[in-house]
Amino acid sequence: MKYQKIYIDTNVIRDCIKRRKDYSISLMKSIREHKFECITSIFALLELWNIEKEEDFFFKKVRRGIELNTILRSRRQKDLNVSELNEVNDRLNGFFEEYDFIGKVQLMEEGWRFAFDIARTTNIEPGDILHLATALGERCNLLITGDGPFIMEAKRFVRNNKFSLEIIDPQEAEKLFRQSSKD
Secondary structure (H helix, E strand, C coil), X not given: CCCCEEEECHHHHHHHHHCCCHHHHHHHHXXXXXXXXXXXXXXXXXXXXXXXXXXXXXXXXHXXXXXXXXXXXXXXXXXXXXXXXXXXXXXXXXXXXXXXXXXXXCCCHHHHHHHHHHXXXXXXXXXXXXXXXXXXXXXXXXXXXXXXXXXXXXXXXXXXXXXXXXXXXXXXXXXXXXXXXXX
């Protein structure tokens, strides 16, 4: 199989944590079975904590009967207590214990150079720039994300700069790995 190093984006991890998309869960099992090297970034971890805290904050306010506009105005002032924060940490720790084969890397100097080049020449959002730059800096040959606009822009950047990084969604990756198991 041609994939030696795979980068997993935040949304694929959330699919697994929330058990919301079977193909992402199946994909992660395939990555484990094939013993591919699999990484995500420290930035993805920060995104995960933020998203999980936002979701818990939102549902806490909804349960209290607070109006949507009030919740949205106050979402940058989360009031989760220690117990609620520990629940978020437990969910994320549980995922990384179950999928312990996923390495966590930080953007190195070369990755930051990629990030600046990407920012100057594309319409990719800053968070997604960090994912793409990390995958390129770590010499991954596959980046898996469920973000359609990111896929389109990232493919264009990779193609224009002649990088050898394939970018696909988790459903496509799961089918690809399942097919390779049959071959």
